[in-house]
Amino acid sequence: xxxxxxxxxxxxxASTSGLALTSTTAAQADELxxxxxxxxxxxxxxxxxxxxxxxxxxxxxxxxxxGETLAQVRAEAGNPKIDVWWGGxxxxxxxxxxxxxxxxxxxxxxxxxxxxxxxxxxSDGKTVGIYAGALGIAYNADxxxxxxxxxxxxWADLEDARFAGEIQVANPNSSGTAYTELATFVQLFGEDExxxxxxxVGKNVNSYTKSGxxxxxxxxxxxxxxxxxxxxxxxxxxxxxxxxxxxxxxxGTGYEVGAVSxxxxxxxxxxxxxxxxxxxxxxxQSRGPEVGxxxxxxxxxxxxxxxSPDLASIKLIDYDFATYGSSDTRKRLLxxxxxxxxxxxxQ
Numbered sequence: 001x002x003x004x005x006x007x008x009x010x011x012x013x014a015s016t017s018g019l020a021l022t023s024t025t026a027a028q029a030d031e032l033x034x035x036x037x038x039x040x041x042x043x044x045x046x047x048x049x050x051x052x053x054x055x056x057x058x059x060x061x062x063x064x065x066x067g068e069t070l071a072q073v074r075a076e077a078g079n080p081k082i083d084v085w086w087g088g089x090x091x092x093x094x095x096x097x098x099x100x101x102x103x104x105x106x107x108x109x110x111x112x113x114x115x116x117x118x119x120x121x122x123s124d125g126k127t128v129g130i131y132a133g134a135l136g137i138a139y140n141a142d143x144x145x146x147x148x149x150x151x152x153x154x155w156a157d158l159e160d161a162r163f164a165g166e167i168q169v170a171n172p173n174s175s176g177t178a179y180t181e182l183a184t185f186v187q188l189f190g191e192d193e194x195x196x197x198x199x200x201v202g203k204n205v206n207s208y209t210k211s212g213x214x215x216x217x218x219x220x221x222x223x224x225x226x227x228x229x230x231x232x233x234x235x236x237x238x239x240x241x242x243x244x245x246x247x248x249x250x251x252g253t254g255y256e257v258g259a260v261s262x263x264x265x266x267x268x269x270x271x272x273x274x275x276x277x278x279x280x281x282x283x284x285q286s287r288g289p290e291v292g293x294x295x296x297x298x299x300x301x302x303x304x305x306x307x308s309p310d311l312a313s314i315k316l317i318d319y320d321f322a323t324y325g326s327s328d329t330r331k332r333l334l335x336x337x338x339x340x341x342x343x344x345x346x347q
Contacts, residue, residue: 032268033084037066042087065175083266083275093259093325101264102261112128116129130298132295135253135256136247140226140242159204166204168209170209172333173343185198195340199340246309253317255319262276294308
């Protein structure tokens with residue numbers, strides 16, 4: 001009797017295990033894993049807004065810089081933990097596309113502005129632009145006035161000894177903002193002169209941060225006199241009453257096209273595609289200023305906040321996204337930066 005009695009017991013265990021497995025699988029199917037490389041407030045708004053429109057999906061979101069995210073996506077190739085990478089400078093997104101780490105989303109780009117469609121085209125449909133923003137310099141007017149330091153107007157000014165210990169900028173190994181700065185200098189001055197100039201600026205740098213927006217936050221709080229970053233982040237801080245003045249460098253400047261990508265092998269592909277469609281929606285893109293995000297949206301029907309930097313009035317370089325979004329180019333430039341400029345506090 002005991003011998004035969006174990007059969008229904010095993011059947012019951014198997015049945016129960018099957019139910020548990022089915023329930024777990026169903027729960028996982030309702031979860032979308034997103035890495036956000038924009039500012040935290042915008043990440044949070046995106047998460048809550050998407051969940052409100054897609055009540056059957058729970059978004060599991062973490063914020064990481066573009067450099068950190070690219071490293072994670074590379075490390076997890078073949079068994080990705082991420083479904084979608086949203087926000088952050090486009091160069092690392094293009095590198096991920098080139099390396100086959102992301103996949104075609106199949107979204108409609110007909111309503112997008114040219115620079116967003118260009119991102120989609122050069123990545124063979126694996127990433128698409130969601131916003132644009134120009135690189136610039138910010139300075140704390142109170143600090144510079146107190147120290148009787150003439151404000152900068154050009155990139156070359158930052159090499160001057162009067163800014164010794166006054167500049168803060170991110171490390172391009174972790175920050176897409178700082179990589180945009182590195183690529184901008186190379187395109188403005190040529191690779192060799194760019195490294196010489198960045199090394200000269202580096203002598204005046206008090207700290208290289210991990211995040212690209214951190215330097216301007218430090219300048220706003222009076223922890224440093226000058227920062228390098230994206231102008232839309234500076235506008236947000238200035239709008240809060242901080243004594244920040246924003247400079248479009250006289251030589252010209254580069255810009256970013258923030259992007260969104262679906263990771264190759266994403267576990268929740270349908271939800272990932274819905275996320276990308278949502279991110280490109282004009283109504284959603286118009287909500288960025290609610291949380292202090294003043295980038296220029298990529299959808300031609302989205303509203304541009306009056307506080308957003310006017311890209312047409314800034315001397316922008318013809319930024320070569322195809323070249324500087326190349327894995328080989330990035331690797332070479334970062335190697336040269338580490339050797340010739342370097343972060344003394346980097347591990």
